[in-house]
Amino acid sequence: MKPLVKVKTLTCLLFALLVFLCSVPAALADVVKVNVAPRKIDVGINFTGQTIDVTGTAPADSQIYIKLVSAPRSVDLSRKGKVGVLWMNVAQAEVEGVPKMYQVYSSGKIDALPAQLQEETGIDADFNAVRDAATIKETEGNRVRKLSGRDGKMYLDALFKMYRDDNLYAIKEDAVQKNGNSFHVSISLPGSVAQGESVITAYAVKDGTILGQSKTTLTVRPVGLVGWARTMAKTNGPLYGIYAVFIALAAGLGIDMLFNYLEKLIRALTGKVPREASDPAAEIH
Amino acid sequence: MSIFLPIAGVQMPAYLVLGLGGIVGLLSGLFGVGGGFLLTPLLMMTGVPPAVAAASDTNQIVAASASGTLAHGRAGNVDFRLGLVMLVGGMIGGTTGTSLVRLLRQLGNFDFTVKIIYVVMLLGVGSFMFLESFNAMRKKGEQAQARSSRGPGLAQRLPFRAYFATSGIECSVVALFGLGFLIGMLAALMGVGGGFIMLPVMIYVLRIPTLKAVGTSLFTTVFTAINVTLANSVVNETVDLVLALLLLLGSSVGAQIGVRIGRMLKAEQLRIVFSLIVLGVMVKMAHDLLVTPSSLIVLGGGH
Numbered sequence: 154m155k156p157l158v159k160v161k162t163l164t165c166l167l168f169a170l171l172v173f174l175c176s177v178p179a180a181l182a183d184v185v186k187v188n189v190a191p192r193k194i195d196v197g198i199n200f201t202g203q204t205i206d207v208t209g210t211a212p213a214d215s216q217i218y219i220k221l222v223s224a225p226r227s228v229d230l231s232r233k234g235k236v237g238v239l240w241m242n243v244a245q246a247e248v249e250g251v252p253k254m255y256q257v258y259s260s261g262k263i264d265a266l267p268a269q270l271q272e273e274t275g276i277d278a279d280f281n282a283v284r285d286a287a288t289i290k291e292t293e294g295n296r297v298r299k300l301s302g303r304d305g306k307m308y309l310d311a312l313f314k315m316y317r318d319d320n321l322y323a324i325k326e327d328a329v330q331k332n333g334n335s336f337h338v339s340i341s342l343p344g345s346v347a348q349g350e351s352v353i354t355a356y357a358v359k360d361g362t363i364l365g366q367s368k369t370t371l372t373v374r375p376v377g378l379v380g381w382a383r384t385m386a387k388t389n390g391p392l393y394g395i396y397a398v399f400i401a402l403a404a405g406l407g408i409d410m411l412f413n414y415l416e417k418l419i420r421a422l423t424g425k426v427p428r429e430a431s432d433p434a435a436e437i438h
Numbered sequence: 439m440s441i442f443l444p445i446a447g448v449q450m451p452a453y454l455v456l457g458l459g460g461i462v463g464l465l466s467g468l469f470g471v472g473g474g475f476l477l478t479p480l481l482m483m484t485g486v487p488p489a490v491a492a493a494s495d496t497n498q499i500v501a502a503s504a505s506g507t508l509a510h511g512r513a514g515n516v517d518f519r520l521g522l523v524m525l526v527g528g529m530i531g532g533t534t535g536t537s538l539v540r541l542l543r544q545l546g547n548f549d550f551t552v553k554i555i556y557v558v559m560l561l562g563v564g565s566f567m568f569l570e571s572f573n574a575m576r577k578k579g580e581q582a583q584a585r586s587s588r589g590p591g592l593a594q595r596l597p598f599r600a601y602f603a604t605s606g607i608e609c610s611v612v613a614l615f616g617l618g619f620l621i622g623m624l625a626a627l628m629g630v631g632g633g634f635i636m637l638p639v640m641i642y643v644l645r646i647p648t649l650k651a652v653g654t655s656l657f658t659t660v661f662t663a664i665n666v667t668l669a670n671s672v673v674n675e676t677v678d679l680v681l682a683l684l685l686l687l688g689s690s691v692g693a694q695i696g697v698r699i700g701r702m703l704k705a706e707q708l709r710i711v712f713s714l715i716v717l718g719v720m721v722k723m724a725h726d727l728l729v730t731p732s733s734l735i736v737l738g739g740g741h
Contacts, residue, residue, distance in 0.1 A: 199440070236550045239550065240731055241727065382680060397497050405690050406505070408691055412691075
């Protein structure tokens, strides 16, 4: 074979491979389609949580696994320990890279997913995907050390428990309802829902293989007074502090004036002077 | 009706926040204390993050103490001059104490020592006040004799003496400044407001009548609470204005009621109830230190 032909064949093969690789995610995405309604949640002063509906289509004979994950953030924790006979705060930890929300809903069992697939999708019973991404900076006295998510297991276990109690972390098997090639799950998000953008990913799995996946986003944004307070507190702390102090002083003054007025009114109506029993003779000096 | 708290990121029933504020305001009006010892843990129990609970609590103290100070002031129970001298001392003491905390932390076992000292101090102050007030209630007849047998205290003997008409005492300005400095420093070291230390010092060391001590203590609290609120807003971004607003509406009303109840009580009755609260706080702290906590890892921040 001549060298020129060799090059042409190789180019054709590479092009075909490129076309194939590019078409794989598109093909996977086409097999599964996921939607969320509503796509945007406004958090105002009366917000108490919101139910969202995640719907979509997938091959009828596949199992559906849905993952809802918010952006990672940092959380401060304290660890108590025994000093002598007393329980005290003995260490502080800054946990980084942990999403505030991590929820998994499925039509089948999570155990049915092979270990490698659990790792690939980040869907497992112990939030190992979060553990792997987290880092912990622990300060104990003058000693500072960095821990991986696996080494700092006790911190993450405690944090996950708090989040599970608040319905921010959840694993609900058999929660996704299927009807032919369509699926549906209602998710009740608590008032403490993670603000910002969360990603919802749906996987269709059959015989330990991903047939397809699809993503959509859910946006939670503060509005009205909530939005103003959050933005102001983060961008202009000094002015926010001055507002806080003036509001407090004005409230103190206003309530005092109101009570003073009421007291005078009652006195005028009843003709009674309020009793003051503080007896100077009872003082200790 | 539930209200969403923007900085805390949780929702809470509005009546619960108003009620909690009311109870703490009542204590403020009655005893001139901030009430953070009670409110911060209660807010944490309802799901508010510790740092937000402590900062918003301090913001509501501004309102409660301002409301209480005005009510006490109208009844002639606030010694503004005396309070101002102690306040200046307290502010400087607080700043010194904050720097000292950093230094002492490096020596190790700082938190352990501070907790022990705080519990012992609360036990000492609470027991002393309880016994003194209890005896005063039992032996009212012997009060005058006991009073006259006392000589002038150190605070009265130091130089730069001035007469404080509202409190009815002659006292050294240096001593007032020094006591304010010590209280401010202790408060910074213990990580608490200072009302618990201020009131007994005013009553027993400076010998100010109880009700005037309460009013003056409350007056100084307004400024320390403003200082901490501003610091929290700038440095930590943890003041939740909505939470504070609900709390302070409740606490301003509570403070007014507290002031009026205080006027109806006898001085020793006021002191004995205060001593019981001090002892209650001591028992709670001792319990927290001795009993195995339900969770060894908790969210950081707070008092």
